[in-house]
Amino acid sequence: MSSLLRGIWENTYGLLVDDGQLAVGAIVALAITWLIATAGSDAVRENAGWLLLALVVVLVVANLYRAGRNARRQVS
């Protein structure tokens, strides 16, 4: 039973997470956007989607830059 549950968990986790830092970063970006949209004015809430897009794009590029540096270190 425990191996079955572990298998289900590993498959579900693997479906969503390839790189832990990227996944955690995405969750943090979502949380920041939600907090700002909840606490801010109507104008801030209405534009929160663009803030999320900006955060996620920066996150992806930063994560890939780190991946590139790691790869360079491994091959050199």
Added chain:
Amino acid sequence: MDLVTLAIAATPAFIASAVEFVEATTIVLAVGITRGWRAPLAGTAFATLTLAVIVATFGVALVTVVPEHLLLGVVGTLLLLFGLRWLRKAVLRFAGIVALHNEEEIYRREVAELRARGLKKTEWDWVGMIVAYKAVLLEGTEVAFIVIAFGAKGAMAMNAAIWGALAACVLVVAVAMIVRGPLTAVPENWMKFGVGAMLSSFGVFWFGEGIGAEWPGDAASIPVILATFLVASWLAVRMLRGLVPEGAHVEARNV
């Protein structure tokens, strides 16, 4: 529900599912050609049944029980996580850091492994059935996830997403039956790149809607979000090509 909403559910479900079905078909073909067709077809049928139960259970529960705003937030989060995972891998592949997905190579490796396991003509081929079942279930889980996510806007959207995935399945299986080999001509790596960007875009769009953000022109903002992801990914590919020497392949998990 308007045509745009239906197209939003059906089109990404079709493209993303086609990629997954190509991968599952390669394994089922390898089993069928090396060990006979009865067992892999039975495995495929059981896996399809399992997936139908997953979609029916979770899909119906999501659409009917969870409030719309919360649903958009949850689906947006899951789509973003799922999409970023695809997008990251696609960028690393196009930058030459991770080897490109090669259906021909996967097919050859699978055929060699299956031949090595041997086959007794008198017994039911459990190996063939289980290999096919696992392949279809594994790739199909991603299809089920995509269908549930894109169908989460209601029963009509769910139907559109299911029809999109079914159309992809019929098309891929029909082409595989004609070709009788792995579908190497399908531009899988490009499709994965596009699907990653598309899923991430829908994730951002729906999470935004879930927290009450206003998108100019509503769904008309999706192409703008998608273009932003594609441009950022293209720039990332160029950045990585400058950073890592050409042909320096590293396993994705290690970077």
